Amino acid sequence: MEPDRQTRQAWTAAATAFVDDFVSGLEDAPASAHDAPVPADLLAPPPEGPGDLADLLARFGDAASRAIETAGPRYFAYFPAGGLYSSALAEFLSQTVNRYTGIAGPAPALAAIEQSVIRWLCDVFDLPAPAGGVFTSGASIATLAALHAAREDRLGGPDPRGTLYVTAQAHYCVAKAARIAGMTADQVRIVPVDADLRLDVPAAAEMIERDRAGGRRPFLLVATAGTTSTGTVDPLAAAGDLARREDLWFHVDGAYGGAFQLTTRGREVLAGITGADSIALDPHKGLFLPFGTGVLLVRDQARLRAAHTATGEYLQDLDRDTWPDAADLGPELTRGYRGLRLWLPLHLHGVDAFRRELDEKLDLSAHVHEALSADPNLEVPLAPDLTVSVFRSPDGDAATARLLSRVNDTRRAYLSSTRLDGRHTIRLCVLSFRTHKSHVDEVLEIIHDAARP
């Protein structure tokens, strides 16, 4: 199982050749092929004896090609990030050295590198010490950890009277986290949204007051900095004021939108996010990382730690005081060394490279909104807060579904849809670092063509 140097080089050369072909092919790769049949031999069990790497790479490449081209420049569905090559390289490096980083003691300098990124993110959101945070697999686990910490902090633990407040536009990971945490559906209070789909703060205040009078114990208000359907940003400053007034933990779901805090325009749109008790971020969205890296930031790291800390007698040899142990800040113990996936790209490309990419996406999105709004065959119900544009056919749901199929069937672009006010609505998100003006102009032309009666 330990290849000699020559074999190692041959394997790595084969893998990098595969990767080079893949990346060079992205500009013209079909935007979707997930409807291609799945070859039955992919279900074959592993052989007793050794296989051939070239064969296996070919099999993997074929399987990967039968997919939505989520890495490509004309992927506009859900939240396209692309997947930075430098981050994939970081993963190769950290998996090779295979240091143990669930607890900091066995590799303290690697824990320090990870902390440097967490601290930088805290600075981006103006969260001074004692703020902190942890890398997670994504925003869902970040949200679960935040909800658990909020409940421990405000209620001292599970309480059937405890209630949290969230809008119907929030990501379902909030309700899912509540369910995993043992809360019943009626403990998740759905706050109405206004005509622009933003959290209605006065309505939330009324609900909280009524619930408290009825013997409930409100403990958490969740606002979204960029909703999944429309990219809409809740009134974060007013929501934060309400939470503080009512002594609720204020969590901001910035899985998609949080990264725009790096830009001047983003800071304006996200004003008030710096008042959060916790913020969920998804670097695998707004910071272009490959899938699998989320972050939870907290205003007071001790509260996150108090909710998650645990130990075993077999850990008695380790220093557990110098650096925060990731295991004490979330549900995981052993985990990949996620921090390098963000540290290497940040240090290699520089922060300004990220800022410029995000600014470009804001410009492109404004351009998309303008072009779609000018098309007499389309209805555009909302202007984008960040980089999600929504539109539909004025002729109803079936016509909108047909329009989406016509666009995606070209295989030159891939978009997804949602429901707004009960109506089928197409969404177009510009977020990949690989997406530039030419790609946006191409998809706009495809949409105008497909919308023509």
Ligand SMILES: *Cc1c(COP(=O)(O)O)cnc(C)c1O
């Ligand atoms: C994507 C998303 C989530 C879920 O994040 P995962 O990383 O998929 O777990 C949560 N909230 C919002 C607003 C999202 O866009």
